[in-house]
Amino acid sequence: MAETRWLDDAEQRAWRGYLRMNTVLGAALSRQLQVDSTLSLPDFEVLVHLTDVEDERLRVSELARVMRWEKSRLSHQVTRMERRGLVAREECLSDGRGAFVVLTGAGRDAIEAAAPAHVDAVRRLFFDAITADDVDALAGISQRVIARVEANDVCPS
Amino acid sequence: MAETRWLDDAEQRAWRGYLRMNTVLGAALSRQLQVDSTLSLPDFEVLVHLTDVEDERLRVSELARVMRWEKSRLSHQVTRMERRGLVAREECLSDGRGAFVVLTGAGRDAIEAAAPAHVDAVRRLFFDAITADDVDALAGISQRVIARVEANDVCPS
Numbered sequence: 644m645a646e647t648r649w650l651d652d653a654e655q656r657a658w659r660g661y662l663r664m665n666t667v668l669g670a671a672l673s674r675q676l677q678v679d680s681t682l683s684l685p686d687f688e689v690l691v692h693l694t695d696v697e698d699e700r701l702r703v704s705e706l707a708r709v710m711r712w713e714k715s716r717l718s719h720q721v722t723r724m725e726r727r728g729l730v731a732r733e734e735c736l737s738d739g740r741g742a743f744v745v746l747t748g749a750g751r752d753a754i755e756a757a758a759p760a761h762v763d764a765v766r767r768l769f770f771d772a773i774t775a776d777d778v779d780a781l782a783g784i785s786q787r788v789i790a791r792v793e794a795n796d797v798c799p800s
Numbered sequence: 801m802a803e804t805r806w807l808d809d810a811e812q813r814a815w816r817g818y819l820r821m822n823t824v825l826g827a828a829l830s831r832q833l834q835v836d837s838t839l840s841l842p843d844f845e846v847l848v849h850l851t852d853v854e855d856e857r858l859r860v861s862e863l864a865r866v867m868r869w870e871k872s873r874l875s876h877q878v879t880r881m882e883r884r885g886l887v888a889r890e891e892c893l894s895d896g897r898g899a900f901v902v903l904t905g906a907g908r909d910a911i912e913a914a915a916p917a918h919v920d921a922v923r924r925l926f927f928d929a930i931t932a933d934d935v936d937a938l939a940g941i942s943q944r945v946i947a948r949v950e951a952n953d954v955c956p957s
Contacts, residue, residue, distance in 0.1 A: 647916040654927055657935045660942030665822055667949045670868035711827035759804040770811055772948035773941050778814045780937040784930050785817030791929035792824045 668768060675764040680757035685720055686729065687761065690746065690754040693730065699746035700733070706744055729753055825925060832921040837914035842877055843886065844918065847903065847911040850887065856903035857890070863901055886910055 650658060673684040682690070692709055693699050701709070707717040721744050724730045729750035733743040770778070807815060830841040839847070849866055850856050858866070864874040878901050881887045886907035890900045927935070 647919055648923055649919060650922070650927070653932070653935055653939065657939040657942070658922060658926070660939050660946065664942040664945050664949075666868050667946055667953070671949050671953060711823050762804055762806060765807070765815060766805055768949050768952060769815070769945055770807070772944045775810070777937060777941050777944075778810055780934060781941060782810065782814040782817050784934050784938060785814070785821040787929045787934075788821050788926055789817065789824055792821075792828050792925050795925060796824070796828060 671768055672761070672764055676757060676761060679760040679764075681753055682729075682757050686724060687754065687757060689720065689724060689744070690729065690750055693744065693746040693750070694754060699751075700743045702735075702741050702743055703732075704741050724750070828925055829918070829921055833914060833918060836917040836921075838910055839886075839914050843881060844911065844914060846877065846881060846901075847886065847907055850901065850903040850907070851911060856908075857900045859892075859898050859900055860889075861898050881907075 669684070676682055676684055676687055680687075688710065689706065692706060693701060703718060703721060704714060706721075707714040710717060712720070721730060721732065725732055727749075728747055731745045731747050733745050735741070735743055773781075826841070833839055833841055833844055837844075845867060846863065849863060850858060860875060860878060861871060863878075864871040867874065869877070878887060878889065882889055884906075885904055888902045888904050890902050892898070892900055930938075
């Protein structure tokens with residue numbers, strides 16, 4: 644392996660800042676959902692992915708891939724959500740490619756009820772702290788890093 | 801509650817991009833550590849926090865607070881690392897404020913062995929994809945968001 648190119652001071656500051664922001668912001672938003680809604684952050688994330696797609700349904704394997712979760716972990720998550728009526732599993736016998744997870748009416752109600760306070764927290768803790776230029780910079784950074792990771796990835800989304 | 805200020809298109813793009821970048825980059829770096837080292841991403845994170853402090857030791861409660869983990873989850877993580885010799889627990893009988901987690905020689909060896917390939921991956925997947933201006937922008941964004949979250953937080957780090 645070639646000699647390691649260690650991070651310089653500016654990179655170190657950016658990388659540590661990025662990791663720290665993820666940690667504190669993720670924890671704060673997770674706590675906000677716990678306090679203000681009936682959903683956990685993973686529940687919320689699953690429901691967002693389902694509301695994003697045309698039929699409000701995704702295969703378990705597809706959802707695991709998009710969320711970058713181990714399939715077994717995602718399957719447990721879906722089972723817990725199914726018990727609470729937030730999603731339903733639909734077997735797809737015809738093609739053998741595994742079950743679908745489908746948004747239910749209760750799931751839609753739950754995410755619609757949780758969304759306003761969640762967006763308020765995202766705005767208060769994140770967008771109100773940064774400038775419009777920062778918003779554009781972050782969108783660009785994210786886009787470039789995602790493209791880079793996916794180009795290096797054996798299982799791109 | 802006042803009317804929700806939903807995210808506009810630019811904010812939506814930045815927020816979704818940020819979340820997606822976290823997901824794909826976190827998964828890629830986690831996999832990289834699995835392949836190239838004996839450490840998981842949480843192992844690595846615990847060791848980084850210990851190498852960062854003067855005595856290479858932190859109270860379990862302090863480590864949980866800094867990492868924003870539930871104390872019980874962190875305690876299980878530390879127990880697993882202790883069994884592998886990466887850290888040691890030292891009871892502190894004098895003050896009743898709970899045990900310390902201490903970096904061991906094996907822990908230091910493990911993180912030193914893991915660091916070069918991890919930094920290479922961070923550079924390849926992240927820094928090589930963005931510009932020097934992006935690096936400064938991200939450092940600034942992170943700093944402002946962390947300050948905002950911690951000002952709103954009941955348990956700032």
